[in-house]
Amino acid sequence: MPTIAELGENASLARTIARLNLATAALVGPGDDSAVVSAPDARFTVTTDTMVEGHDFKLDWSSAYDLGYKAIASNVADVAAMGAKPTSLVVALICRPTTEIEWLESFADGLRDGCLQFAPEAAVVGGDLAIADTTVIAVTAHGDLEGREPVLRSGARVGDVVAVAGTLGKAAAGLALLQSGNADAISAYDELVNFQRRPQPPIASGVVAAKSGATSMLDLSDGLSRDAARIAKASNVTVSLNRRDLQGFEAMLEEAARAIGANAFDWVLDGGEDHSLLATFAAGSTIPREFKPIGEIIARTNHDVLLDMAPVAEGGWDSVRD
Amino acid sequence: MPTIAELGENASLARTIARLNLATAALVGPGDDSAVVSAPDARFTVTTDTMVEGHDFKLDWSSAYDLGYKAIASNVADVAAMGAKPTSLVVALICRPTTEIEWLESFADGLRDGCLQFAPEAAVVGGDLAIADTTVIAVTAHGDLEGREPVLRSGARVGDVVAVAGTLGKAAAGLALLQSGNADAISAYDELVNFQRRPQPPIASGVVAAKSGATSMLDLSDGLSRDAARIAKASNVTVSLNRRDLQGFEAMLEEAARAIGANAFDWVLDGGEDHSLLATFAAGSTIPREFKPIGEIIARTNHDVLLDMAPVAEGGWDSVRD
Numbered sequence: 001m002p003t004i005a006e007l008g009e010n011a012s013l014a015r016t017i018a019r020l021n022l023a024t025a026a027l028v029g030p031g032d033d034s035a036v037v038s039a040p041d042a043r044f045t046v047t048t049d050t051m052v053e054g055h056d057f058k059l060d061w062s063s064a065y066d067l068g069y070k071a072i073a074s075n076v077a078d079v080a081a082m083g084a085k086p087t088s089l090v091v092a093l094i095c096r097p098t099t100e101i102e103w104l105e106s107f108a109d110g111l112r113d114g115c116l117q118f119a120p121e122a123a124v125v126g127g128d129l130a131i132a133d134t135t136v137i138a139v140t141a142h143g144d145l146e147g148r149e150p151v152l153r154s155g156a157r158v159g160d161v162v163a164v165a166g167t168l169g170k171a172a173a174g175l176a177l178l179q180s181g182n183a184d185a186i187s188a189y190d191e192l193v194n195f196q197r198r199p200q201p202p203i204a205s206g207v208v209a210a211k212s213g214a215t216s217m218l219d220l221s222d223g224l225s226r227d228a229a230r231i232a233k234a235s236n237v238t239v240s241l242n243r244r245d246l247q248g249f250e251a252m253l254e255e256a257a258r259a260i261g262a263n264a265f266d267w268v269l270d271g272g273e274d275h276s277l278l279a280t281f282a283a284g285s286t287i288p289r290e291f292k293p294i295g296e297i298i299a300r301t302n303h304d305v306l307l308d309m310a311p312v313a314e315g316g317w318d319s320v321r322d
Numbered sequence: 323m324p325t326i327a328e329l330g331e332n333a334s335l336a337r338t339i340a341r342l343n344l345a346t347a348a349l350v351g352p353g354d355d356s357a358v359v360s361a362p363d364a365r366f367t368v369t370t371d372t373m374v375e376g377h378d379f380k381l382d383w384s385s386a387y388d389l390g391y392k393a394i395a396s397n398v399a400d401v402a403a404m405g406a407k408p409t410s411l412v413v414a415l416i417c418r419p420t421t422e423i424e425w426l427e428s429f430a431d432g433l434r435d436g437c438l439q440f441a442p443e444a445a446v447v448g449g450d451l452a453i454a455d456t457t458v459i460a461v462t463a464h465g466d467l468e469g470r471e472p473v474l475r476s477g478a479r480v481g482d483v484v485a486v487a488g489t490l491g492k493a494a495a496g497l498a499l500l501q502s503g504n505a506d507a508i509s510a511y512d513e514l515v516n517f518q519r520r521p522q523p524p525i526a527s528g529v530v531a532a533k534s535g536a537t538s539m540l541d542l543s544d545g546l547s548r549d550a551a552r553i554a555k556a557s558n559v560t561v562s563l564n565r566r567d568l569q570g571f572e573a574m575l576e577e578a579a580r581a582i583g584a585n586a587f588d589w590v591l592d593g594g595e596d597h598s599l600l601a602t603f604a605a606g607s608t609i610p611r612e613f614k615p616i617g618e619i620i621a622r623t624n625h626d627v628l629l630d631m632a633p634v635a636e637g638g639w640d641s642v643r644d
Contacts, residue, residue: 005642005643007642008640008642008643009640009641009642009643012642027472028472028474031475031556032472032475032476032540032556033369033400033401033403033404033475033540033541034367034400034401034403034404034406034463034465034472035367035368035369036365036366036367036368036404036467036472037366037367037368038364038365039361039365039366040364041364042360042361042362042363042364043349043358043359043360043361044361044366044464045356045357045358046356046357046358046359046410046412046448046462046464047355047356047357047412047448048412048413048414048448048449048450048460048462049414049450050414050416050450050452050458050460052416052452052453052454053454054454055452055453055454078355078356079355079356081355081356082354082355082356082358084356088368090368090369090370090462091370092370092371092372092460094372094374094458097642097643125368126368126369126370127370128370128371128372128460128641129641129642130372130374130377130641130642131374131642132374132375132376132377132456132458133456134454134455134456136416136454136460138370138372138414138450138458138460140368140370140412141356142366142368143356145358150349150350150354150356152350152354153353153354153355154354217355218354218355219355234354318330318331318332319331319450319451319452319453320326320327320330320331320334320419320451320452320453321327321330321331321419
């Protein structure tokens with residue numbers, strides 16, 4: 001199997017592009033200086049994020065396919081968090097020159113299947129391939145607001161219900177299992193490990209929340225405590241969480257936590273990479289069924305986030321410290 | 323001066339964002355899950371590119387400011403090459419955790435000044451900051467076609483004039499001077515060295531070419547021989563270059579080439595990173611004054627590119643080999 005350095009840039013890219021799906025919105029796809037994408041309501045949303053080997057993933061723990069899939073999942077979650085529908089992505093991959101073309105093709109398969117899973121009309125419309133000693137994946141994702149106003153972090157108001165769509169702590173549990181090196185536990189709780197490798201964010205719920213009048217929203221990439229604090233700061237309010245409403249998430253993780261001597265509630269509160277959607281809705285409004293209420297917005301206190309009215313330290317993931 | 327790891331992600335980003343200019347098209351700027359950008363003609367162009375330490379730059383040779391500036395210049399050139407006007411960019415920076423915040427602020431100053439220089443209405447509207455042992459800059463740039471059709475690589479027709487806006491070989495000359503380690507030559511030809519650090523692509527000429535009916539266009543990032551071959555392949559033609567028309571570019575570099583025992587014409591033919599615009603125009607059409615004719619399109623031969631009717635080997639830069 002040839003390496004990408006043996007094949008060169010043009011041939012490597014051609015074999016990669018051939019495996020991608022097509023974006024409905026792509027007027028010009030991969031292969032020119034730029035792609036051209038339609039933006040029907042004369043606006044587009046754009047977000048960018050990186051995955052760095054050794055910090056965000058290990059090549060021993062994630063396959064090329066997993067990484068492509070996760071790159072799509074995590075980035076379209078930032079589109080969904082605006083209340084937008086994902087339309088297109090560009091992906092820059094930096095990998096070792098000794099990378100076999102088969103690895104690159106599997107990565108492209110993961111990109112394609114991630115799109116087909118979460119946003120079937122969206123696809124990768126452009127990219128870049130380069131080499132270094134560290135693998136880095138940089139993705140930019142675009143969305144269509146379909147005429148709606150974007151749902152920002154700054155719109156939460158006192159009295160709003162705080163609710164979450166998707167899981168809490170599953171990806172962190174999967175990471176802790178991998179880090180434990182406990183082969184029995186990794187095998188017994190492979191659903192959690194696979195969730196870490198291939199997260200399942202509730203992408204369609206972003207548009208649903210926007211249509212239901214969500215007042216603020218973001219995707220939980222760095223952990224509930226840290227991301228809830230972002231809504232609190234941007235909206236100048238305090239997020240008050242109820243531990244009782246989080247027990248269901250905790251219960252699903254307790255057995256795995258016991259197996260490796262960890263604390264399931266820490267995963268629920270501080271675990272990153274679930275890419276679930278945290279949103280606020282006006283009191284008395286109809287909350288979409290996929291959003292589970294977990295607290296309420298109260299007037300600004302000295303703290304961003306309270307749990308059963310006690311201050312929550314800002315845990316979670318810091319991209320330049322961890 | 324604190325490091326970014328000491329400050330953490332939120333504070334580091336806040337100090338960076340504060341130094342950027344504002345994009346005219348930004349409806350929602352940095353700080354939320356996504357930015358929102360206007361796309362007046364219901365389409366946008368998108369391109370992505372990376373700069374990797376040790377492959378695309380050395381921290382000893384380029385300042386943080388240079389890198390920010392060059393990241394903008396090289397990416398808006400890919401917007402201009404479609405005949406589009408740059409509107410917005412997102413920038414992911416991966417650097418060492420020991421990076422001082424001052425370095426990051428200078429990088430942001432370079433981003434801002436690059437925008438102000440090349441596309442004053444455009445700006446960085448979002449980004450990401452992460453850490454690794456290798457510095458990587460990943461940029462995605464967007465453009466507005468203002469109702470025009472995009473200028474692709476595939477539109478060159480037999481009989482078209484081949485023309486270039488901007489310089490040929492200057493950036494490669496600057497790189498060779500730096501690589502020579504010859505301090506006297508580096509000092510004597512600092513204009514070339516500075517062109518390598520802060521390229522000056524003819525961004526406005528992209529829209530001018532499109533309005534003048536350019537049949538194909540791309541930006542010269544990997545060298546004339548390699549990039550001309552891309553037009554030849556995409557358009558199923560051969561690019562026939564005239565050496566006499568390239569002598570002016572060569573002449574400007576000959577003194578520097580002699581100083582370090584290099585060949586100026588190699589820089590003109592194979593040197594990358596000028597980010598000049600190579601375009602084709604129908605025979606008999608009025609070619610914009612900033613485009614200098616350097617050849618013509620002929621019927622497909624066995625070769626992509628000819629120079630005075632002799633085959634040109636595809637030189638230039640391969641992102642996964644070099």
